[in-house]
Amino acid sequence: MAVVRSRIKTLKIDGQDVGAHEDETILEVARENGIMIPTLCQLDGLSLVGACRLCLVEVVGWRNLVPACTTYVEEGMEVITNSERLQKYRRMIIELLFAEGNHVCAVCVSNGNCELQWKAQKLGMDHVRFTNQNPDRRVDMTHEHFVVDANRCILCTRCVRVCDEIEGAHTWDIFGRGENSTIISDFNLPWGESPTCSSCGKCVNVCPTGALVEKGKAAGEMIKRTEFLAYLTKMREVKK
Amino acid sequence: MVKKTSQRISVASLDDLVNVAGASQEQEQQYRYHICICVAAGCISQNSDAVRDALIAEVEARGLEDEVQVKGVGCMGLCAAGPLVRVDPDGIVYQSVTVDDVPAILDSLENGPVEKLILPQDIPFFERQQKIVLENCGIIDPEAITEYIAAGGYLALHKALTEMTPSEVIDVVTRSGLRGRGGGGYPAGLKWVTVAKAESETKYVICNADEGDPGAFMDRSVLESDPHRVIEGMAIAGYAVGANKGYIYVRAEYPLAVERLELAIKQARWAGILGNGVFSTTFDFAIEVRLGAGAFVCGEETALIASIEGRRGVPRPRPPYPADYGLWGQPTLINNVETFANVAPIIRNGSDWFAEIGTEKSKGTKVFALAGQIVNTGLIEVPMGITLREIVFDIGGGLPDGRNYKAVQTGGPSGGCVPEQFLDMPVDYESLREVGSFMGSGGMIVMDDSSSMVEVARYFMEFSMTESCGKCIPCRTGTRQMYDLLSKVVAGEASQSELNLLVELGDLLQNTCLCGLGKAAPNPVVSTMQYFEDEYLERLVDDNGSADEPAGES
Incomplete structure (x- = not known):
């Protein structure tokens, strides 16, 4: 008799026994079971990049921490999502982001509706020990409806991915290397002059911070809506 | 140099190889003397190409073209003494x-050697080396396939x-104990x-240069x-x-190598050695060169x-590893230049021959580039397991002007400093x-x-900072913060709490970065703090900002 391979895996996440399909990642299974792992670059409906490192988890017996978003489940795996060590690392990563950019919540249109701010609150990052880099990056108001303030950008690349993968325009991309990386529209044209931008606003809605916002909003008024992404993903799956 | 047209040969069989080798050797024997001059970048930077041209002109002027062959060869190793010229036989x-x-x-x-220019060959620099990868370097003309074949090539x-099946070839490589020479030492x-086991019609081989x-x-x-x-x-x-397809990814800063x-x-x-039907077999193999654009991170395999x-x-993120999902989503083998350079000798001489060289877990030889405060700057190849003391003081000739050894930095920005006790x-x-x-x-x-x-430590951190690709947060922002903190230490302005922060950041980067560049970036800091902690401590100031004692000079 042929040996049948099970496509269902059982594993433990934070001591809780869970079942999963072999095509699921640790992050997906954790969420299904009400275990919340913080993420920033990940967004349902977009490709995975594993860049923000917030969702790093421990797997018992593994030498390295692994990103929950890009690691598939395995039979018998024991995942720890919330150890002290992980919390400390996550806090430090948020702290580094605050030091890198211009994240002054009080004057930001996204104040109160910002994923970076939520993460900082949730992870208990209450002060920044690092030198503020005070970047002097592009603020571009040339677009008819939208504004980009690269000083508030955390380089999660959600805008790049949604524009490329969902809208199909690929207006956004990353320019430069390391700390000089910044988002650009087309070949570093002013956004308002972009020949590829369809002004759909998807990038604005997936942006986790106040880097991409609508014009005419005052502090705290910008509310992002990402529901469209889940809807589009679902509709496209049906079509397949 | 050899005329390029004479290099249009065809080798379809073993006989052809032997004939080409024989013809090449015969051609060599027509000359009584061979004057070989290094035309690799080290000697060229010291005008060896002008010396070569002068030699050719002088030979012609004296009418010795039939007796004396002037040829450019590859690196002889001792770059510090370049340009190097060897007169054979x-x-x-x-x-x-x-x-x-x-x-x-x-x-x-005619008159015997020029005493004042002689570089003695009985010095440890030459005697202590064991050459496998570099066996032809400095001997053959790198622009002549015939000379490579004459030296047993192909x-x-x-x-x-x-004579072998693919699995037999792999078996020989496995049993030889060859490990990746790019740094990690993963068993080749x-x-x-x-x-080989990955299922796909299309696979690729990449040489990381x-x-x-x-x-x-x-x-x-x-x-x-x-x-x-x-x-x-x-x-x-x-x-x-x-x-059936290979790529050599070589940095554009190496124009001569390209x-x-x-x-x-x-x-x-x-010659029919690349292309369709290699050596008239059914195996096809083509190679293309791709140039890097100056990004250090592109040495990381997925980048x-x-x-x-x-x-x-x-x-x-890996997995999936390139072996499973690599170039254009196909299974891909990536090895470094030196790893591939070891393959032909292993197949020729067998796995046992190779496995006898080196230590229990690290087989064969390793090529090192000696630089910094050392008399014999240059390229050496030594068996694994040789001591650092032999490398630095015997082969390397020690430090110039009687200076005192402090440390040797290995592994570049991912490595650490090895102090005297090791x-x-x-x-x-x-x-x-083990020593960090x-x-x-x-x-x-x-x-x-x-x-x-x-x-x-700050120098290497600056290197990692400017070479970070910027994708993952800990590397992009963490290397910057570590660099700033190190600058404060250098300037004598850092406090103990800032030093602690530096240590914390090092731990963060080592554990959370996406790729090896960020994970290893703190290594030079960690190792210098481990072995030279005093140098950090003596530059610290009180947390309130006043210096405990005078800070270092620079």
């Missing part, structure tokens, strides 16, 4: 040769294709098996001195894993693959790791007691 090597020395060298053919590829055979560590020039020398060896290794690997590689590929294609594909050179440690992958350093690709920078280790 006596094997006399002259150092620091200038155009003015040319007449004297030609006079010497016999291993012929043997693999006609294991990587080959994985790619994006050598970027400061002070490292091993791969460059191999490519400039013996490019056919790398091609042969790649073709054997292609046969073993089932790939030129010689492209010429070598062309010659191999003319390298992205770069070949024409995308932005940033790493992606000088007698055998050099292999494991022992270097890293084999890396083989750069060794020797430092004397005038070096400030905090500044050394």
Whole structure:
């Protein structure tokens, strides 16, 4: 008799026994079971990049921490999502982001509706020990409806991915290397002059911070809506 | 140099190989003397090409064209004494040769050696080395496939294709114990098996020649001195894993290596060694050269693959590993230049021969580039397990002007500094790791007691900072913060709490970064703090900002 391979895996996440399909990642299974792992670059409906490192988890017996978003489940795996060590690392990563950019919540249109701010609150990052880099990056108001303030950008690349993968325009991309990386529209044209931008606003809605916002909003008024992404993903799956 | 048209040969069989080798040797024997001059980048930077041209002109002026052959060869190793000229058959090597020395060298053919220029060959620099990868370097003309064949080249590829199955080839490589020479030391055979087992019609072989560590020039020398060896290794690997296409990803900063590689590929294609039906078998193999655009991170395999594909050179999380999902989503074997350069000798001489060299877990030899405060700057190849003391003080000739040894930095920006107490440690992958350093690709920078280790750490942190791709947060922002903190220490403005923050950041980067660049970036800091903690502490100020004691001079 042929040996049948099970496509269902059982594993433990934070001591809780869970079942999963072999095509699921640790992050997906954790969420299904009400275990919340913080993420920033990940967004349902977009490709995975594993860049923000917030969702790093421990797997018992593994030498390295692994990103929950890009690691598939395995039979018998024991995942720890919330150890002290992980919390400390996550806090430090948020702290580094605050030091890198211009994240002054009080004057930001996204104040109160910002994923970076939520993460900082949730992870208990209450002060920044690092030198503020005070970047002097592009603020571009040339677009008819939208504004980009690269000083508030955390380089999660959600805008790049949604524009490329969902809208199909690929207006956004990353320019430069390391700390000089910044988002650009087309070949570093002013956004308002972009020949590829369809002004759909998807990038604005997936942006986790106040880097991409609508014009005419005052502090705290910008509310992002990402529901469209889940809807589009679902509709496209049906079509397949 | 050999005329390029004479390199349009065809080799379809073993007989052809033997005939080409014979003809090449016969041609050599027509001459009574061979004057070989190094034309690799080290000596060229000291005007060896002008010396070569002067030698050719002088030979013609004296009407000795039929007796004396002047040929450019690859690296002879002792770059510090360049330009190097060797006169065969006596094997006399002259150092620091200038155009003015040319007449004297030609006079010497009749009158005996030019004493003032002689570089003695019985010094430890030459005697303590064991050459496998560099066996042809400095001997053959890198622009002549016939000379490579005359030195036994392409016999291993012929043997693999006609006498061995792919799994037998892999078996030999596995049993030889060869480990990846790019730094990590992953067993080559294991990587080959994985790619061979991956199910796909299309597979690729990539040679990583994006050598970027400061002070490292091993791969460059191999490519400039013996490019056919790398091609042969790649073709054997292609046969073993089932790939028909190879890419050599070489940095654009190595124009001479690129030129010689492209010429070598062309010659191999003319000869029927690359292309369809290699050696008239059913195996097809083509190689293409791709140039890097100056990003250090493109030495990381997933970033390298992205770069070949024409995308932005940033790493992606692994797994999936390239062996499973590599170039254009196909199974891909990536090895470094030196790894491929070891393959042909292993196939030719067998796995036991190779496994006898080196230590229990690290087999074979390793090429190191000696740089920094050392008398014999240059390229060496030594068996694994040799001690650092032998490398630095015997082969390297010690430090110049009687200076005192302080540390040797290995592994580039991913490595660490090895202090004096470990000088007698055998050099292999494991022992270097144990002392907080890293084999890396083989750069060794020797430092004397005038070096400030905090500044050394800051130098490497600056390197990692500017070379970070910016994709993951800990590397992009963490290297910047670590650099700033180190600058404060150097300036004598840092406090103990800031030093603690530096340690915390180091731990964060080592554990959370996406790729090896960020994970290893803190290593120079960690190792200098471990062995030279005093240098950090003596520069600290009180937390309230006043200096405990005078800070360091710089």
